[in-house]
Amino acid sequence: MARPTAEKAQDILMSDFQTLVADTEKLLAHTASLAGEQADELRDQINESLVRARETLSVAQAALRERSQEAVVATEEYVQANPWQSVGIAAGAGFLIGLLATRR
Template sequence: MARNSTKPSSQDELLNEFQALVQDTEKLLQHSASLAGEQAEELREQIRTSLGRARSTLNNAEESLRERGKAAVQATEGYVQTHPWQTLGIAAGIGLLLGMLITRR
């Protein structure tokens, strides 16, 4: 099963950026509370709308990542169940390799 190593880091970066956006927007919303007038209220409403969109996008990305994780776990379990001896051989090989690396230090 081939995996693209750039996708998880890109998704992590996306989640981190959205979390930072949400935090920054919340701080801006708190600081704008001291402003008065119609423009200040309009600004606060725009910030609330933007924050809501960012939160929903972040939640959708989180759900997508969870679904992909579940699919990967199911695929791995299926492979292990259909190829138990190959899985055992791979695990033994990895254990041997790690043991050799550890004893070198």
């Protein structure tokens, strides 16, 4: 049950970053009509930043997926090895959340 939620959150985060990069590319394309040496330098700098952002994004995405997968596996192993402790922890957390929610 936790696995689909974590994967969905990762997908949303990666989608948002990819949208940011795509929007920046559109901005770069719209600045193509600008003329002059400074505009060319600005476009080159933006383009270099986009390339670095894409590389960083792909590395971060792979690392995030790997770490979250490890966390999900570790949690599942713990719950399977200690089912009653897991139930107790979940009940305690639910009780605390209930107390905090009713204090409003």
